[in-house]
Amino acid sequence: MYVITDLSEVPSDVAPSAITIGKFDGLHHGHLWVVSQLHDEARARGLNPVVVTFDRHPAAVLAPETAPPPIVSTRQKLDLLRRQGLAATIVVPFTPEFARLSPREFVERLLVKQLGVKLLLVGRDFRFGKGGEGDVEFLRGHAAEFGYELIVTRDEQGPGDRRASSTWVRELLEVGDVRTVTEVLGRYHVLAGEIVHGAKRGREIGFPTANLSPDLEGLIPGDGVYAGWFHDGDAVYPTAVSIGNNPTFDGVPQKQVEAYVIGENLDLYGRRVQIALVERLRSMVKFEGIGPLKAQLERDVETTKRILGIA
Ligand SMILES: Cc1cc2nc3c(=O)[nH]c(=O)nc-3n(C[C@H](O)[C@H](O)[C@H](O)COP(=O)(O)O)c2cc1C
Numbered sequence: 001m002y003v004i005t006d007l008s009e010v011p012s013d014v015a016p017s018a019i020t021i022g023k024f025d026g027l028h029h030g031h032l033w034v035v036s037q038l039h040d041e042a043r044a045r046g047l048n049p050v051v052v053t054f055d056r057h058p059a060a061v062l063a064p065e066t067a068p069p070p071i072v073s074t075r076q077k078l079d080l081l082r083r084q085g086l087a088a089t090i091v092v093p094f095t096p097e098f099a100r101l102s103p104r105e106f107v108e109r110l111l112v113k114q115l116g117v118k119l120l121l122v123g124r125d126f127r128f129g130k131g132g133e134g135d136v137e138f139l140r141g142h143a144a145e146f147g148y149e150l151i152v153t154r155d156e157q158g159p160g161d162r163r164a165s166s167t168w169v170r171e172l173l174e175v176g177d178v179r180t181v182t183e184v185l186g187r188y189h190v191l192a193g194e195i196v197h198g199a200k201r202g203r204e205i206g207f208p209t210a211n212l213s214p215d216l217e218g219l220i221p222g223d224g225v226y227a228g229w230f231h232d233g234d235a236v237y238p239t240a241v242s243i244g245n246n247p248t249f250d251g252v253p254q255k256q257v258e259a260y261v262i263g264e265n266l267d268l269y270g271r272r273v274q275i276a277l278v279e280r281l282r283s284m285v286k287f288e289g290i291g292p293l294k295a296q297l298e299r300d301v302e303t304t305k306r307i308l309g310i311a
């Protein structure tokens with residue numbers, strides 16, 4: 001899969017293309033359904049399936065105070081898209097200049113001239129171009145002129161009767177409902193980052209914890225203790241994860257993410273790891289000292305093992 005971040009360097013063999021466009025934040029079940037439809041329709045017409053996405057949420061440029069935090073980083077999004085059998089993903093730098101393109105300029109310059117679009121597949125509420133003036137009606141009205149076919153995707157429900165959406169995923173993460181998040185995403189939500197040094201208390205307590213660097217990738221869920229899987233390269237371990245400011249102690253950053261890898265003795269400093277979140281166990285508690293904290297950690301480990309099916 002080509003990853004194109006510079007629009008002046010689009011390889012000529014990306015055309016003729018079948019394109020879908022979107023923020024695809026979180027790359028949830030609904031997004032994956034659109035991408036798989038793109039794949040099928042492209043193959044049926046002998047076109048190259050191409051995803052056009054943005055390097056940041058358009059709101060980050062247009063109204064920064066309203067921009068929601070990303071569920072996945074661009075790097076995580078690309079890792080997920082790489083598994084979808086696409087010919088290319090275009091990561092458009094969503095600059096103020098780009099935001100000012102009229103719907104016509106957007107279609108003509110980017111989709112037609114640079115990407116050779118022959119099929120366009122979008123959701124019914126897709127908006128684009130300056131001020132969000134472009135919509136499905138615009139695309140339908142210009143299909144003959146620009147020589148593309150337009151398909152408006154059906155909505156996919158689920159899980160249950162709510163439509164999968166990035167907003168829903170953010171709401172669920174905020175309350176720590178990572179179980180439902182897993183259903184909406186169609187996979188575990190993952191936090192990724194480098195392991196840095198902490199306060200060195202963990203080993204003393206008997207539970208060393210690998211601390212993720214504050215600039216980690218993936219939206220951090222609400223404070224609490226979680227069961228998960230810890231990925232270091234190809235190695236996967238069961239883990240009990242703590243998210244919060246460790247209220248038992250002073251001076252811990254507000255949103256410290258740290259993971260005790262169950263039953264292992266590892267050197268993880270400097271490693272880039274991934275933590276897949278499976279289920280929330282409980283809230284963060286301010287304990288009266290290390291004794292009660294340690295006793296609770298022992299129970300957390302047992303609960304985690306049970307949840308992960310390794311007890
Ligand atoms: C499974 C788990 C649950 C935790 N729960 C709490 C908690 O409820 N309250 C708290 O203050 N700290 C909690 N912690 C964080 C510990 O206080 C922290 O791991 C310890 O201070 C070591 O920090 P360090 O890695 O910076 O040395 C928890 C840690 C783990 C691994």
Ligand SMILES: Nc1ncnc2c1ncn2[C@@H]1O[C@H](COP(=O)(O)OP(=O)(O)O)[C@@H](O)[C@H]1O
Pocket residue numbers: 195196197198199200201202203204207208209210211259260261262263264265266267268269
């Ligand atoms: N089972 C384990 N789970 C997590 N980290 C471990 C484990 N065994 C050893 N370590 C190492 O110990 C470090 C954590 O020890 P800790 O005393 O909590 O120090 P720090 O405060 O720097 O995180 C981790 O970064 C890792 O390198």
